[in-house]
Amino acid sequence: MNPCARDPFIDDNVEFARRLKKLKVPHHLTIVDEWPHGFLDFGFAATDVAQYNIEILNMLQKILQQSFINAGDVAEVPSLNFDSRPISSSDCKRDWVLLNVGGKHFMTTRSTLSKEESFLGRLCQYEPDLKTDVDDRGAYLIDRDPNYFNVVLNYLRHGKLILETNLVEEGVLEEAEFYNIRPLIELVKERIRERDKRKLNDYRTNRVYRVIQCQEKEVTQLMSSLSDGWKFEQLIGHSPVGSSYMYPEGEFLCIVSKQYDRGTREDNNTSVSERVKVCTIIRKKRAEKLLEIWFVAGGNESGKATTHNDLRNIPRDLIEEVLGLVNCKVLKYAQSATTDTYVLSESSMFVFQTHFILKTCGETTLLHAVQPMLELARDYCGFDIVDQIFYSRRKFLRPELQKAPHTSFEHEVAYLDSIFEGGCAYVLGRTNVDCWYLYTLDKNCVSTKSDQTLEIIMTDLDSEKMKIFYQEYTSSAAEATKKAGIDKLFPNAKIFDYLFDPCGYSMNGLLPDGHYFTIHITPEPDFSYVSFETNASYSQYQELTRKILKMFNPGKFTTTIFGGTAATSLDTQRKLFLFSDYGRVDHQIVCLVDHDLIYSYYKKHPS
Numbered sequence: 222m223n224p225c226a227r228d229p230f231i232d233d234n235v236e237f238a239r240r241l242k243k244l245k246v247p248h249h250l251t252i253v254d255e256w257p258h259g260f261l262d263f264g265f266a267a268t269d270v271a272q273y274n275i276e277i278l279n280m281l282q283k284i285l286q287q288s289f290i291n292a293g294d295v296a297e298v299p300s301l302n303f304d305s306r307p308i309s310s311s312d313c314k315r316d317w318v319l320l321n322v323g324g325k326h327f328m329t330t331r332s333t334l335s336k337e338e339s340f341l342g343r344l345c346q347y348e349p350d351l352k353t354d355v356d357d358r359g360a361y362l363i364d365r366d367p368n369y370f371n372v373v374l375n376y377l378r379h380g381k382l383i384l385e386t387n388l389v390e391e392g393v394l395e396e397a398e399f400y401n402i403r404p405l406i407e408l409v410k411e412r413i414r415e416r417d418k419r420k421l422n423d424y425r426t427n428r429v430y431r432v433i434q435c436q437e438k439e440v441t442q443l444m445s446s447l448s449d450g451w452k453f454e455q456l457i458g459h460s461p462v463g464s465s466y467m468y469p470e471g472e473f474l475c476i477v478s479k480q481y482d483r484g485t486r487e488d489n490n491t492s493v494s495e496r497v498k499v500c501t502i503i504r505k506k507r508a509e510k511l512l513e514i515w516f517v518a519g520g521n522e523s524g525k526a527t528t529h530n531d532l533r534n535i536p537r538d539l540i541e542e543v544l545g546l547v548n549c550k551v552l553k554y555a556q557s558a559t560t561d562t563y564v565l566s567e568s569s570m571f572v573f574q575t576h577f578i579l580k581t582c583g584e585t586t587l588l589h590a591v592q593p594m595l596e597l598a599r600d601y602c603g604f605d606i607v608d609q610i611f612y613s614r615r616k617f618l619r620p621e622l623q624k625a626p627h628t629s630f631e632h633e634v635a636y637l638d639s640i641f642e643g644g645c646a647y648v649l650g651r652t653n654v655d656c657w658y659l660y661t662l663d664k665n666c667v668s669t670k671s672d673q674t675l676e677i678i679m680t681d682l683d684s685e686k687m688k689i690f691y692q693e694y695t696s697s698a699a700e701a702t703k704k705a706g707i708d709k710l711f712p713n714a715k716i717f718d719y720l721f722d723p724c725g726y727s728m729n730g731l732l733p734d735g736h737y738f739t740i741h742i743t744p745e746p747d748f749s750y751v752s753f754e755t756n757a758s759y760s761q762y763q764e765l766t767r768k769i770l771k772m773f774n775p776g777k778f779t780t781t782i783f784g785g786t787a788a789t790s791l792d793t794q795r796k797l798f799l800f801s802d803y804g805r806v807d808h809q810i811v812c813l814v815d816h817d818l819i820y821s822y823y824k825k826h827p828s
Contacts, residue, residue, distance in 0.1 A: 373402065510614040557735075607641065676753070781819070
């Protein structure tokens with residue numbers, strides 16, 4: 222149908238009639254019941270529809286007559302003629318093709334697929350020279366990625382390359398080469414060249430931020446003395462609401478920035494006055510949060526899970542949607558016989574049969590994952606009971622930068638209490654210096670778990686050791702893993718690592734016995750941070766801690782150990798975990814319902 226894009230049955234009939242008149246040429250109008258109006262031709266419509274066309278055309282004739290009368294054009298009412306030839310089944314199928322690509326169906330036309338000489342054009346010929354299987358709907362079977370095929374198909378439709386944010390050019394190139402669509406291959410290669418050129422230009426320049434601590438009387442002088450490309454960004458005075466740091470009266474933090482070439486070294490002697498303290502900020506100080514939830518199925522007194530009761534049954538794309546709510550992206554994914562592991566843009570996730578562990582950092586909203594994961598565990602795994610939950614984190618340096626509900630531990634507790642009954646909140650360590658928060662449930666677990674966990678959080682790291690985790694000094698994640706000796710912690714582990722640009726490092730390791738370990742590193746000297754966690758055997762924790770301290774040489778660190786009551790001895794704890802170069806400032810033991818929790822805080826002895 223080609224007179225206009227309006228539907229005479231639902232749109233303004235007078236306007237429809239006027240637009241028909243403006244064409245001033247004979248029109249061929251085909252109307253088919255229950256098909257979208259406005260198409261050029263409905264010759265492929267089903268045969269049993271044809272018998273209704275005359276009746277529908279008569280109805281349209283009456284509508285048009287009345288419309289032209291209302292418009293004042295009685296003399297020019299058009300006459301409609303109907304071609305009542307029968308429609309054959311061969312006509313119905315002559316141009317439309319159904320494809321099954323990777324399990325997803327696509328409907329398109331032979332003319333679309335034949336726009337370029339390619340595998341697809343040969344496949345859909347009336348007498349194809351390529352042979353392929355069809356599914357029960359008669360769709361051609363193609364074993365390729367449906368997400369990238371959608372990009373290829375849209376290119377054939379309109380000649381434009383449009384990518385969704387979760388797709389990359391290299392994936393489209395793989396598909397274009399498989400289907401042998403030469404113009405698309407050249408277009409994608411050009412797009413890749415342009416993208417890489419932009420990345421190179423972005424890498425050559427970087428914006429550096431400096432935080433300058435100054436007295437109130439120095440602010441005006443500082444602002445007027447900015448030169449050489451430095452730009453004022455923000456002035457922070459006294460104590461922002463919610464901040465744990467009390468700025469002295471009359472002191473300010475002035476944030477300035479400058480765009481510079483990476484090949485240019487800065488003058489380290491730059492200063493505003495003798496009192497000015499300058500530091501370069503590239504990434505925010507890490508503020509890790511840890512969530513662990515265990516599940517059981519209702520009515521399962523033994524606590525043993527069936528094959529249906531398995532969190533790994535949750536589709537990966539749904540897991541990634543949950544991670545999106547938390548503000549994380551998946552960088553690497555792998556599976557073992559017992560575990561699914563995700564290396565994230567903001568730390569890590571491990572999914573086991575009956576529990577999952579999600580660790581995130583920065584301004585992520587970790588607790589937004591709780592409710593969606595409870596629903597997915599119920600719908601896909603039959604888990605309708607939370608056996609236990611552990612949520613923990615260090616004290617935030619800048620809680621005002623966090624997003625709800627993470628603006629305070631009280632808000633986090635309130636959020637979790639709105640979901641769970643019987644929650645208990647603990648604070649370990651010195652609240653005016655550094656401390657560690659924990660939320661768990663005050664209940665006996667249905668399943669008998671001998672699981673244990675060691676977490677080490679380190680700050681004030683050795684700057685020479687941290688150089689390993691800069692791309693300036695290390696070319697790949699694998700090289701960083703070997704340089705640091707991380708691969709020797711558990712020699713039989715499978716390691717999935719990632720080196721960030723320009724610096725930073727994350728890795729997940731899976732052990733043959735089903736245990737895991739994970740390390741996350743922020744190497745910048747002014748806020749260096751390393752976290753290590755494992756659920757390996759408790760008997761290894763003393764020696765593991767010694768290796769980790771030697772590997773990173775922190776100025777301060779905390780350890781938290783969870784263990785079943787049979788796994789640890791409180792008397793032994795008082796004697797263990799003493800390290801010659803460090804003084805143990807705090808040492809606290811909490812006896813929970815099913816676990817013992819040991820928290821310790823250490824500082825390096827003055828040299």
